[in-house]
Amino acid sequence: MQYQEAKEKFISTWGSLGSLWGINKAMAQIQALLFISTKPLSMEDIMQDLKISRGNTSMNLRQLMDWGIVTKVLVSGERKEFFTTEKDVQELARIVAKERSRREIKPVIKVLDEVSSIKNDGTEKTKELIKQTKALRELTDDLDTLMNKLVNQKQNWLTKSVLKLMK
Amino acid sequence: MQYQEAKEKFISTWGSLGSLWGINKAMAQIQALLFISTKPLSMEDIMQDLKISRGNTSMNLRQLMDWGIVTKVLVSGERKEFFTTEKDVQELARIVAKERSRREIKPVIKVLDEVSSIKNDGTEKTKELIKQTKALRELTDDLDTLMNKLVNQKQNWLTKSVLKLMK
DNA sequence: AATAACTTTCAGTAATTATTGAAAGTTTAA
DNA sequence: TTAAACTTTCAATAATTACTGAAAGTTATT
Numbered sequence: 516m517q518y519q520e521a522k523e524k525f526i527s528t529w530g531s532l533g534s535l536w537g538i539n540k541a542m543a544q545i546q547a548l549l550f551i552s553t554k555p556l557s558m559e560d561i562m563q564d565l566k567i568s569r570g571n572t573s574m575n576l577r578q579l580m581d582w583g584i585v586t587k588v589l590v591s592g593e594r595k596e597f598f599t600t601e602k603d604v605q606e607l608a609r610i611v612a613k614e615r616s617r618r619e620i621k622p623v624i625k626v627l628d629e630v631s632s633i634k635n636d637g638t639e640k641t642k643e644l645i646k647q648t649k650a651l652r653e654l655t656d657d658l659d660t661l662m663n664k665l666v667n668q669k670q671n672w673l674t675k676s677v678l679k680l681m682k
Numbered sequence: 683m684q685y686q687e688a689k690e691k692f693i694s695t696w697g698s699l700g701s702l703w704g705i706n707k708a709m710a711q712i713q714a715l716l717f718i719s720t721k722p723l724s725m726e727d728i729m730q731d732l733k734i735s736r737g738n739t740s741m742n743l744r745q746l747m748d749w750g751i752v753t754k755v756l757v758s759g760e761r762k763e764f765f766t767t768e769k770d771v772q773e774l775a776r777i778v779a780k781e782r783s784r785r786e787i788k789p790v791i792k793v794l795d796e797v798s799s800i801k802n803d804g805t806e807k808t809k810e811l812i813k814q815t816k817a818l819r820e821l822t823d824d825l826d827t828l829m830n831k832l833v834n835q836k837q838n839w840l841t842k843s844v845l846k847l848m849k
Numbered sequence: 850a851a852t853a854a855c856t857t858t859c860a861g862t863a864a865t866t867a868t869t870g871a872a873a874g875t876t877t878a879a
Numbered sequence: 880t881t882a883a884a885c886t887t888t889c890a891a892t893a894a895t896t897a898c899t900g901a902a903a904g905t906t907a908t909t
Contacts (some may be wrong), residue, residue, distance in 0.1 A: 516810050521800045524814055528793045534701070535786055539897070550818075551811045558856075573857055594907070595855060602814070604821045619702055624693040633688045641685050644718045647769070648692055651717075654771045658832075665828065670894045706867070735869045740887055750891075761877070801893060 523552065526565070536583070537615050542575045546584060547602055555588045555597035563644055583610050608666045620659045629654035692718065693732070703778050704786065705749075707733055709742045713751060722755045722764035723823045750777050767785055787826045794819035 516524075526547045533543030544565055549556060554565075562572050576598060579585035584607065585600045601607045631648040633643055683691075686841060693714045700710030711732055723731075729739050743765060746752035751774065757764045768774045798815040802808055 516796065516798050518803070518805075519798045520798065520810065522811060524793060525797045525811070528790060528797075532786070532790055535704070535782075537702070541897075548758060551807075551814050553806045553810045570858075570900065571898050577857085601882090604814075604817045608821060608825070615702075617698070623695060623699055626691060629683065630688045630692045630695075633683045633685065636685070639720045640718075643720045644685065644692070647718050647771075650771045654775060658775070661832065662729075663859080665825075708867075736886080737870065737888075738868050741868090744887085 522551065536611050537619065538578070539575070541565070541571055542578055545572070545575050546579055549585060549598060549600035550602070552599075555599040557593075557595050557597050559595070561598070562633065582614050605666070612666045616659050616663055620655060624652060624655055624659070627655065669676050689718065704782050705745070706742070708732070708738055709745055712739070712742050713746055716752060716765060716767035717769070719766075722766040724760075724762050724764050726762070728765070747782050758803060772833070779829050779833045783826055783830055787822060791819060791822055791826070794822065 527543050529542035529547035529550075533540050536543075537647070538546075545561055548561060548564055548660070558569065558572050560577075561567075562569055564649050565572075568672070576585060579600070585598050588597045590597045601609045601610065627648050630650055631645050633645065635645060693711050696717075697707045697711035700707050703710075705713075712728055715728060715731055725736065725739050728734075728743075729736055730759070732739075743752060745755070746767070752767045755764050755766050758792035768777065785839050794815050798819055799811050800808070800812065802812060
């Protein structure tokens with residue numbers, strides 16, 4: 516396999532994996548492209564490489580910047596804007612975990628809290644609803660906390676040692 | 683908040699959360715309904731409660747059974763089939779983690795391996811592609827392993843102690 | 850202050866994904 | 880073995896989501 520093929524394979528795989536970490540295809544592909552690029556790219560570069568429209572590129576770059584995954588960089592002597600992504604995978608994971616937690620998991624925990632605190636009228640079905648939503652709330656909270664703690668370890672000694680412990 | 687409202691809130695929240703654990707809305711809602719139900723439900727029950735068609739119910743129940751989350755139960759004296767879901771959240775998490783790993787993460791790791799093992803022709807861009815995809819492969823593998831190990835602990839002493847350790 | 854270089858917005862459209870419902874299929878009971 | 884009770888399948892359609900491209904907006908240069 517040659518460079519070009521490998522590059523395309525990486526970008527398309529990472530793109531279709533976007534759903535796993537909660538972002539859309541174009542967003543994931545732009546991030547992938549920047550991730551393996553040796554220098555910052557302009558909007559024009561990205562459009563041409565991924566064959567997507569200017570509007571699409573602009574919108575998705577914005578979202579990536581909202582997530583804190585991509586940043587604008589100024590290239591001296593150039594009028595247009597250039598973009599680059601976080602290159603360190605640990606830091607990338609940290610950002611993604613934090614954002615997903617904030618955007619999706621925390622709101623769900625809030626709803627589970629509300630639901631599980633309805634008045635217990637003593638009926639079977641109410642008891643079951645309370646019991647099950649409480650259990651789900653606990654689990655969601657534990658996994659959320661754990662994920663955040665893990666990826667937060669800048670030096671990943673803890674992750675490594677936990678992994679070793681468990682093998 | 684009364685039972686009915688709480689129930690609807692739980693089902694719709696869990697449904698829209700489906701994307702987070704990789705299944706579609708109807709699938710997640712059916713699972714949610716079964717999860718808080720005190721007894722197994724028939725296809726008819728599910729259709730009526732969630733206001734979805736027979737076909738949709740049938741297809742999504744099948745998928746839930748494929749995942750191993752929902753099982754058929756025979757109710758004596760009844761001709762039709764009844765369904766129930768795994769009620770233990772730990773076990774549920776274990777199944778979901780295992781399935782997602784198998785369906786999505788493992789195949790990605792395979793591609794990352796292929797891509798990162800292209801011939802190093804010494805150019806900058808090739809070196810960058812190899813370096814970055816290798817880093818991503820390591821991280822993906824670590825997180826996958828960790829997640830599986832964690833939810834695999836039937837008795838969750840390890841999870842608890844790791845959580846405590848990290849707080 | 851006019852113009853060129855560039856970016857953003859958004860209505861329209863395309864692509865994708867989910868849902869319906871009725872016909873075909875299957876199982877059980879009489 | 881027939882018919883009723885039930886489930887599955889799948890082509891058609893609806894709903895959702897993503898993408899385009901051109902016009903409007905912004906910023907820098909002369």
